[in-house]
Amino acid sequence: MVTTLATAAEHGAEVAASTGAPLEMAWLIPIIPMVSAAVIWGVGKRFPKKGAEIGILAMLAVLAGALVVFFDTIGHIAADEGWHGYERAVTWMNFGPGTTLELGFKVDGLAAVLLVVVGVVATMVHLYASSYMHDEVRVTHFFASLSLFTASMLNLVLANNTIQMLVGWEGMGVCSYLLIGHWWEKHENSSAAIKAFLTTRVGDVGFMLGIFVLFWGAQSFNVGVISEMATAGDIAKGTLTVGAILLFCGAIGKSAQFPLHTWLPDAMAGPTPVSALIHAATMVVAGVYLVARMFPVFAAAAPVALEEVAIIGSITMLIAALLALVQDDLKKVLAYSTISQLGYMIAGLGVHAYTASVFHIWTHAWFKALLFLGAGSVIHAVHSNKMSDMGGLYKKMPVTSITYIIGGLALAGFPPFAGFWSKDELVLGAYTQAMEGSGAAMFTFIAMLVTAFLTALYVARMLALTFFGKPKYDEKHVHPHESPKLMIVPLMILAALAVAGGWVGLPGEMNQFGKWVHLPGSEHEPFNMMIAVVSTGAALAGFGIGWAIFRLGKVKVDLQKTALAPVYKLLVNKYYLDDIYWKFIVRPVRDRLSAAAYWINMKVLDGAVNAAGIVAVKTGDFMYRDVDQGLIDGGVNNLAGLMGLAGSKLKFWQTGNMQRYAAAMFLGVAVLVGAFVFFRI
Amino acid sequence: MPLNWVLVLTTFLFCVGVYGVLARRNAVIVLMSIEIMLNAVNLNLIAFNGALEGDRLIGQVFALFVIAIAAAELGVGLAIVLLIYRNSFTVSLDEVNLLKW
Numbered sequence: 112m113v114t115t116l117a118t119a120a121e122h123g124a125e126v127a128a129s130t131g132a133p134l135e136m137a138w139l140i141p142i143i144p145m146v147s148a149a150v151i152w153g154v155g156k157r158f159p160k161k162g163a164e165i166g167i168l169a170m171l172a173v174l175a176g177a178l179v180v181f182f183d184t185i186g187h188i189a190a191d192e193g194w195h196g197y198e199r200a201v202t203w204m205n206f207g208p209g210t211t212l213e214l215g216f217k218v219d220g221l222a223a224v225l226l227v228v229v230g231v232v233a234t235m236v237h238l239y240a241s242s243y244m245h246d247e248v249r250v251t252h253f254f255a256s257l258s259l260f261t262a263s264m265l266n267l268v269l270a271n272n273t274i275q276m277l278v279g280w281e282g283m284g285v286c287s288y289l290l291i292g293h294w295w296e297k298h299e300n301s302s303a304a305i306k307a308f309l310t311t312r313v314g315d316v317g318f319m320l321g322i323f324v325l326f327w328g329a330q331s332f333n334v335g336v337i338s339e340m341a342t343a344g345d346i347a348k349g350t351l352t353v354g355a356i357l358l359f360c361g362a363i364g365k366s367a368q369f370p371l372h373t374w375l376p377d378a379m380a381g382p383t384p385v386s387a388l389i390h391a392a393t394m395v396v397a398g399v400y401l402v403a404r405m406f407p408v409f410a411a412a413a414p415v416a417l418e419e420v421a422i423i424g425s426i427t428m429l430i431a432a433l434l435a436l437v438q439d440d441l442k443k444v445l446a447y448s449t450i451s452q453l454g455y456m457i458a459g460l461g462v463h464a465y466t467a468s469v470f471h472i473w474t475h476a477w478f479k480a481l482l483f484l485g486a487g488s489v490i491h492a493v494h495s496n497k498m499s500d501m502g503g504l505y506k507k508m509p510v511t512s513i514t515y516i517i518g519g520l521a522l523a524g525f526p527p528f529a530g531f532w533s534k535d536e537l538v539l540g541a542y543t544q545a546m547e548g549s550g551a552a553m554f555t556f557i558a559m560l561v562t563a564f565l566t567a568l569y570v571a572r573m574l575a576l577t578f579f580g581k582p583k584y585d586e587k588h589v590h591p592h593e594s595p596k597l598m599i600v601p602l603m604i605l606a607a608l609a610v611a612g613g614w615v616g617l618p619g620e621m622n623q624f625g626k627w628v629h630l631p632g633s634e635h636e637p638f639n640m641m642i643a644v645v646s647t648g649a650a651l652a653g654f655g656i657g658w659a660i661f662r663l664g665k666v667k668v669d670l671q672k673t674a675l676a677p678v679y680k681l682l683v684n685k686y687y688l689d690d691i692y693w694k695f696i697v698r699p700v701r702d703r704l705s706a707a708a709y710w711i712n713m714k715v716l717d718g719a720v721n722a723a724g725i726v727a728v729k730t731g732d733f734m735y736r737d738v739d740q741g742l743i744d745g746g747v748n749n750l751a752g753l754m755g756l757a758g759s760k761l762k763f764w765q766t767g768n769m770q771r772y773a774a775a776m777f778l779g780v781a782v783l784v785g786a787f788v789f790f791r792i
Numbered sequence: 793m794p795l796n797w798v799l800v801l802t803t804f805l806f807c808v809g810v811y812g813v814l815a816r817r818n819a820v821i822v823l824m825s826i827e828i829m830l831n832a833v834n835l836n837l838i839a840f841n842g843a844l845e846g847d848r849l850i851g852q853v854f855a856l857f858v859i860a861i862a863a864a865e866l867g868v869g870l871a872i873v874l875l876i877y878r879n880s881f882t883v884s885l886d887e888v889n890l891l892k893w
Contacts, residue, residue, distance in 0.1 A: 307850060328863050767889030767892025768885070768886070769885055769888075770814055770815075770822075770885055774814050
């Protein structure tokens with residue numbers, strides 16, 4: 112306990128010594144959207160755009176704050192390579208000697224980068240949504256939830272302790288539930304919202320237990336303290352391993368990793384701007400951010416915890432990329448690609464490629480937000496989610512098409528687009544670890560290369576089916592046209608970032624990102640030409656094959672008629688995971704557990720309640736009839752009756768005869784006089 | 793004249809009055825009996841004054857008050873009796889018992 116306090120004090124002193132004025136106010140950044148959510152919920156309806164303008168204004172303020180903090184942070188890092196970050200906290204709750212819960216924030220390179228990601232994407236999504244959601248139902252509610260969603264993510268990013276992270280984490284869970292189920296009138300949508308909420312909840316339990324285990328080990332919720340103690344070896348390795356794996360369970364749920372990824376494709380039921388926000392900047396990134404933030408714990412718990420992370424990430428990226436190949440719904444292709452890219456990030460963390468993973472969050476945010484918003488624009492135009500209803504949109508919607516193609520190429524990892532630089536670093540990280548003899552890293556390396564190939568393949572398919580070829584929509588009724596300016600401008604901004612966003616992480620001396628976000632012990636690998644060529648080659652091959660099949664029709668493949676038919680069936684049915692969950696988890700829980708719970712509820716609990724009710728009624732009855740009516744009222748009545756009886760008997764003493772009264776008076780006087788005389792009083 | 797003699801006389805007079813009030817039925821006789829009682833008291837007052845105070849005429853003054861009030865009382869009393877007689881043609885107290893249960 113005493114050592115913990117000393118560590119906390121040292122840690123605080125060390126951090127406080129290197130302060131900067133703008134950083135002190137960083138806590139305002141999550142407060143702004145929180146307030147705006149409250150204002151929109153309160154009075155948003157009275158505004159001309161039903162609260163959208165408040166949300167946009169708040170997001171612009173957040174973006175401005177995030178940029179100020181970001182530039183200040185990189186200034187500090189440029190001045191001092193060993194800068195640890197700025198932390199400030201007040202005591203929130205005091206549990207007794209040495210155990211306090213703080214309410215604070217911590218700004219370092221990692222948090223600053225995430226702030227910019229969240230700020231930019233949230234601003235773009237708000238701008239876009241103010242047009243996209245223009246004449247939808249419950250606009251006010253939508254923008255309030257969006258603000259709260261952003262606030263929760265910012266809170267998570269800036270939190271300096273695990274409990275505060277949990278608050279942001281759960282806040283996002285609630286907001287995702289509200290937003291995915293925005294059009295709840297359709298039963299599928301509300302089911303998707305419930306599925307997203309409950310599936311992530313499975314992981315959340317792990318996250319919470321992980322927090323408790325780490326608290327048990329470190330006697331602190333503070334991220335910095337836990338990390339330092341983990342690195343210094345002050346926490347038993349078993350505790351660390353269990354804690355890290357439990358934390359990772361939370362990340363599996365939130366970041367939609369195998370086997371809890373099934374909620375994410377269904378979450379496409381929400382409005383498209385929400386999908387963009389969930390997929391690019393908030394929610395799913397939270398899991399990766401959690402692992403990155405707590406990475407010293409994972410590193411100290413190596414190899415077990417890290418290998419688990421690497422393997423789960425690798426499995427996820429592979430299966431999700433395969434699933435993306437067979438989807439017809441444009442948004443579901445993007446959803447599976449997100450799962451796959453999150454797998455990249457997670458696996459990257461698992462192979463010590465810390466900087467590269469965070470870099471991939473950064474680049475992925477730009478192109479995935481762009482792709483989702485672009486998909487929204489397309490869906491808006493053709494009134495359908497299905498790629499079998501699209502095609503040939505290139506000429507009708509040039510801006511959307513060009514920006515979307517840029518996003519797609521960035522996703523596929525072609526140089527010089529953003530995705531290439533981060534993906535390349537991830538592959539390189541896995542390769543380096545594999546060369547050092549790690550089996551899990553070898554598996555990750557191969558999975559990454561295969562996924563790079565598959566990614567390019569489904570990107571080619573998606574682009575070909577959506578924008579090229581013959582129109583497949585009903586040309587008589589659907590007339591696609593370019594979307595309004597408010598939707599186009601965010602697309603162009605994001606497209607610029609999807610091209611240039613990766614250039615902050617160029618190889619060699621130019622690499623700024625590696626300075627902003629780095630962790631001692633997980634050093635950045637220098638650029639390796641061979642790996643770059645191999646991964647780009649895989650992507651080119653995938654794209655070429657995809658283009659040949661789906662655009663040019665050079666290779667005619669009907670999967671259902673070849674030896675691959677069972678594979679195709681497996682993919683279309685999403686590996687039967689949903690069916691397995693349905694059959695072995697949902698149904699038993701619903702039919703057995705729920706029935707048992709219902710029986711207990713009806714027979715035991717209701718019985719007890721009914722018995723209590725009956726006893727109460729009987730007691731009340733007894734109290735009324737016997738005690739109140741019988742004893743109390745009876746007593747009063749009987750007393751009155753007695754008095755009446757006495758009166759009726761005694762009244763005859765009043766005869767009306769004057770002389771009797773006089774006689775009584777004389778008698779009384781005589782008695783008194785007698786008493787006076789006799790007793791001499 | 794010794795005080796005791798006067799006291800015996802006044803006691804006799806008072807007893808006569810009491811008997812008249814309690815025993816006679818005629819309302820007029822009852823009023824007269826009350827006068828006798830009052831006069832017995834007056835005699836008592838005067839006798840005690842003579843025996844105890846001498847020349848200071850405190851008892852006599854009280855007696856005068858009693859006489860004045862007795863006159864007033866008799867006036868009211870006779871008026872009531874007269875009205876009772878006008879209403880019920882009787883002055884017998886046995887029959888004038890309206891103020892009963």
